[in-house]
Amino acid sequence: MKKIIKYVMTDILRNRIVLIYTVFLFITSLSMFSLEDNVNKGLLSLLNIILIIVPLVSIIFSTIYVYNSAEFIELLVSQPLRRKSIWLSLFTGLASSLALAFLVGTGIPVLIYQANNIGFMMIAMGILLSIIFVAIAMLAAVKMRDKAKGIGAAILLWLYFTLLFDGLVLFLLFQFADYPLEKPMVGVTALNPVDLGRILILLQMDVSAMMGYTGAVFKDFFGTYTGVMVSFVAMFMWILFPLWSSTRKFNRKDL
């Protein structure tokens, strides 16, 4: 397993895209902190990067990488290796290189300018979202045989998690406007890792005051130790479930 991870990692690092991604994150994060006249504004722009760019790059890159590694995977599968370890190595390689890219690209500027709870939460969420979207990408890639379809599905999934899901939530909120929805919404958040990450970061930024009663309800839950633990568990479920499902699928896949 270690050996395969090693080869996947060297292959990804040889691929310039991850390097470019790291540099891109680094430059944008630095410029957000140094160009904006106030740190909070920089943080908010950074929030958009974490919630939009990081999932996008993670899911697209991983999907394409899995398809492009078809030969590599085929070669490995014919060797005395367990399929599960091939797949998990691929995941580990992808997840760790993308998480590393984020940690270097965004983590370092954040640690320089915002070494506090907000900063740490942002880094944690960025890393978790990177990994989650690698897991989701691998599920999409293993389900679709066709590369074009697979990439299409990856983009749709990204769109769903960053945009459509929230649209649905908004729709539901208006449909059931007569009911007290604040508390159920805490649960709904767990259904989308991007929303979960956003709310955890926002609560660290102390904007719950602005969010009125909803903010208070959210803070009551996410502000407690248990709440934070539960949300982290939910985030991990978002890694584990797609990964488990894709591993199962890969075990039965014909190459």
Place this chain on the structure above:
Amino acid sequence: METTVSMRTIFMIWLFLSGSLLAHAKILHVGIHQQFITIQAALSSASNGDTIWVEAGNYHEKNLLINKSIYLKGFGYPVLDGEKKYEVISVKANGVTIDGFKVIHSGVSSIEDYGGIKLYDCSGVTVQNNILEDNFFGVYVLHGNHCTIRNNRVSAYSVEEQQSGNGIHCWKSDSLSIIGNTISGHRDGIYFEFVTNSIIWRNNSFKNLRYGLHFMFSQNNTYVSNIFNNNGAGVAVMYSHGVKMFNNYFIENWGDAAYGLLLKEISDSYIGGNHFEKNTTGIYMEGASRINMEKNLFKDNGWGLKIQASCMDITLSKSDFIGNTFDVGTNGSLVLNNFNGNYWDKYEGYDLNRDAIGDIPYRPVSLYSMIVEKNPPAMMLFRSFITSLMDKTEKIIPSITPENLKDEHPMMKRQLN
């Protein structure tokens, strides 16, 4: 020491001069080695127009009742301790001056409003240069007239609203001057009810449990260059008209129900040159009418301005909106208000004729803020991709945000600093 001595010399010269006018005025000395050991004793021998000098030291006078027009002067902040049982100083005479004392530990009661220094039905009283610590109410003015509260430091350490009175509390008074005081840790920093024609100038009110400044039914007062920061709920003013607020700072009033400035049923007022920074809501208006707001700075607030539909005839001009999450929030269409010539940092228009005025109007109410007004749980989508996308679309094709709520002449550059 030297300054005290020279101050004392000047004071003596002044006394000598005025003494020659009021031939019978005398000075009574209070201190351990002086003629009088307690202030009460000196007070009993004093007559109107006399001066009582109090040396530094601790004085347990229980309730010190001043019923003569005297000048009570402390040197080195003599401490008057109410032992948590008594009202420390009660003033029931006109023309009294209390200067340079440290007044501490007044009684706390749920029946009576004990004050560190309380004025009862008097006029021309001056309370200045005192330190008031850990009192139920700091300075309490009841039916005062032409009184001056100046350069006092008023602080308390209460944690519960019920256990705490207000820093400077004025009730049914007229023509007061509240100047240069520092107030913290009370329930409300400065509290007015039925106070008229007064001036509140250069006070600093911070970290009070509820409001930095709170007034009701107080007409024609003027508030200049005060700083209200970090108060539990900011500043609340209600049911008054003729309010004038100049150059005040409303800063960091951040919390679920905190406002930089809450205006409720305020009319015919002027709010100019004030700074609203880092508040949950810069100004919240409800039932306000005929208010002229200009040259105010709204910076880094959650909402710069929240105007309920019950407001009318609000003029907002020459103000700067910078870094607010939402510039203006409203629950209605706000037809009767006028926004003109403000700078909005979110303005994305252009200025072809280079007259420093944007060529297309700015709509300060975002779609998302409207949605949140209608459906508060939608706040859970705060800062999500979809809401910023909706706001962008709405800017290009306005459909839901109020048609006539717009600044026809948005400025291209900041006007204030």
Place this chain on the structure above:
Amino acid sequence: MIIATNVTKSFGKLKALDDVSVTCNKGECIALVGPNGSGKTTLVKTILGMVVQDSGFITFNGNNILHHWKYRDQIGYMPQTGRYPDNMTIGHVIDMMKDIRGKEAILDEELFASFDLQSLLNKRMRTLSGGTRQKVSATLAFLFSPAVLILDEPTAGLDPVASEILKEKIRKEKKKGKLVLITSHILSELDDLVTQVIYMQDGKMLFHKNIDELRSETGEEKLNRAIAHFMTKN
């Protein structure tokens, strides 16, 4: 050594393998023949565990391959078209395979030497011609001296010289008592190699015969003729 029992596999509507049962033993050299799309490669891939059958099972030395992935270290596989990560060089690929297979295996670098891969060691895989790739595939298949060799169209794309080298190598390994499984649709080249023939068509196994048996039955010396004879007879 390898026993497949009632193996069935469909890709959508297409039945790639239809109830195929086959037994392969040590020392045999089996030709898996049949027209294009008859299911030869699928069968090979099923044996390798790269394709998972819908029903039936395959055992390798008595162990069901579904649960015992380790058996693959006894197989050298040369795919029909060798596909390798584009960014790797020949050297990288060989090193990686050595790394994955572990150090216990006795290395057989005969083909590496006779194909003169040493001089191409730093070439990236994407720059290689089809023939060179086949050379790399063949080298890798024999490198670890496996007990079983599965060669999918081994000579396709090889130049005559390389083709001869490879055949010679196969012959040599056969003599060592290894099981060799070769698929090919060009029958003529298998004449002097094979001991058994499996004929497949449309996913079905039509026959599995000893070559001598086949020759005597048909009276034809050449393999392709023998099979043609058999086919027309049916």
